[in-house]
Amino acid sequence: MADDLAAQLEQFLxxxxxxxxxxxxxxxxxxxxxxxxxxxxxxxxxxxHYSNKKDPVYGHMADNISVAGKNIDGIKDGTAVVGWKYKxxxxxxxxxxxxxxxxxxxxWYDTTVRESKEAVFEAEKKVYxxxxx
Numbered sequence: 137m138a139d140d141l142a143a144q145l146e147q148f149l150x151x152x153x154x155x156x157x158x159x160x161x162x163x164x165x166x167x168x169x170x171x172x173x174x175x176x177x178x179x180x181x182x183x184x185h186y187s188n189k190k191d192p193v194y195g196h197m198a199d200n201i202s203v204a205g206k207n208i209d210g211i212k213d214g215t216a217v218v219g220w221k222y223k224x225x226x227x228x229x230x231x232x233x234x235x236x237x238x239x240x241x242x243x244w245y246d247t248t249v250r251e252s253k254e255a256v257f258e259a260e261k262k263v264y265x266x267x268x269x
Contacts, residue, residue, distance in 0.1 A: 155268075157264060157268070159212075159213070159214045161263075161264065161267045161268065162214030162215075163205055163212070163214045163215075163216065164267060165260040165263045165264050165267075166205075166214065166215050166216040166260065167203065167205050167216040168260055168262070168263045169216070169256040170216035170217065170256075171203055171259070172252065172255050172256050173218045173248075173249065173252055173256050174201050174202070174218050176248050176255065177218065177248055178198055180244050180247075180248045181197060181198035181201070181229075181244070182198045184232075184242065184244050185197065185198065185228075186198050194222045194224060197225040197229060200220055200221070201219070202219065202220065203217070204216065204217045204219075233246060
């Protein structure tokens with residue numbers, strides 16, 4: 137009986153291992169999802185918080201959202217990060233999203249991330265299916 141269970145578990149493990157993406161596939165998947173999220177965030181930031189301020193050095197917050205194919209610590213582990221390289225833009229995003237003592241936040245970032253989960257998943261799924269065939 138124990139041998140049968142061990143054999144079944146071994147067979148199950150082999151089937152599961154075929155479906156788990158390697159680091160290269162995982163990076164391609166998460167980067168595709170990050171690009172979709174970046175597009176969504178850019179569109180919402182331009183619609184809700186675009187100003188006429190022309191910063192010649194850093195530009196506008198909505199125009200400078202970037203995607204990195206590594207984690208927040210700079211390690212390539214199969215994850216991707218969406219955010220701003222310039223901390224001033226990141227702070228503006230926090231202030232407009234969460235609000236301050238003087239201004240009310242509109243939660244545009246949180247709402248956009250939540251509402252775009254399905255589109256991000258579909259982009260990741262498309263890459264996974266293409267790379268695992």
